[in-house]
Amino acid sequence: MGESIDAAKFREVLGHFPTGVVVITAIAPDGSPLGMTVGSFTSVSLDPPLVAFLPEKKSRSWARLRASGPRFGVNVLAHHQDEVSASVALRETEKFAGFEWRLSPTGLPVVSGCVAYIDCTTEQIVEAGDHDIVIGRVDHLAVEAGGDPLVFHAGAYGTVFRHLPK
Numbered sequence: 001m002g003e004s005i006d007a008a009k010f011r012e013v014l015g016h017f018p019t020g021v022v023v024i025t026a027i028a029p030d031g032s033p034l035g036m037t038v039g040s041f042t043s044v045s046l047d048p049p050l051v052a053f054l055p056e057k058k059s060r061s062w063a064r065l066r067a068s069g070p071r072f073g074v075n076v077l078a079h080h081q082d083e084v085s086a087s088v089a090l091r092e093t094e095k096f097a098g099f100e101w102r103l104s105p106t107g108l109p110v111v112s113g114c115v116a117y118i119d120c121t122t123e124q125i126v127e128a129g130d131h132d133i134v135i136g137r138v139d140h141l142a143v144e145a146g147g148d149p150l151v152f153h154a155g156a157y158g159t160v161f162r163h164l165p166k
């Protein structure tokens with residue numbers, strides 16, 4: 001029999017699992033860039049090539065991304081892009097004002113200097129509690145700047161050690 005799980009304890013315990021930080025992007029009908037900062041990104045399948053992220057159902061950013069159409073970009077942030085992460089996570093529309101970006105060959109916003117980007121078309125949206133699981137088929141992908149990624153762990157930003165100390 002499961003114990004009832006307190007929300008604060010859930011966040012605290014799950015916060016011990018480190019994640020990378022990505023910015024999900026799309027273009028709004030008026031041509032402006034849309035974005036959402038997400039830690040819940042993962043690769044899913046190689047054949048066919050699928051990835052996934054988990055937006056909160058009540059997120060206004062996710063509602064705007066979803067309404068813009070089935071295509072979305074995934075930008076893997078670099079270790080020095082914590083301010084990009086924070087800016088895109090804000091509850092406002094002018095999220096892209098403080099940094100450079102351009103369009104990828106398939107027409108999705110790419111954050112300049114990100115480690116890598118992955119352009120996708122939504123294949124399936126699975127409801128999972130208070131979140132959706134958005135599964136995207138990869139249309140185009142590239143390493144952009146490479147280098148060390150931004151990591152979120154225990155409520156703070158960091159990066160990775162390339163090798164475990166011996």
Ligand SMILES: Cc1cc2nc3c(=O)[nH]c(=O)nc-3n(C[C@H](O)[C@H](O)[C@H](O)COP(=O)(O)O)c2cc1C
Nearest residue numbers: 037038039040054055056059060061062089091152
């Ligand atoms: C490092 C980091 C990781 C995040 N990961 C997620 C995530 O996986 N799913 C999600 O729904 N929101 C995530 N957020 C929150 C959103 O970026 C954003 O703050 C939230 O969607 C704002 O609410 P709005 O979409 O209603 O404007 C994350 C925020 C940060 C800073």
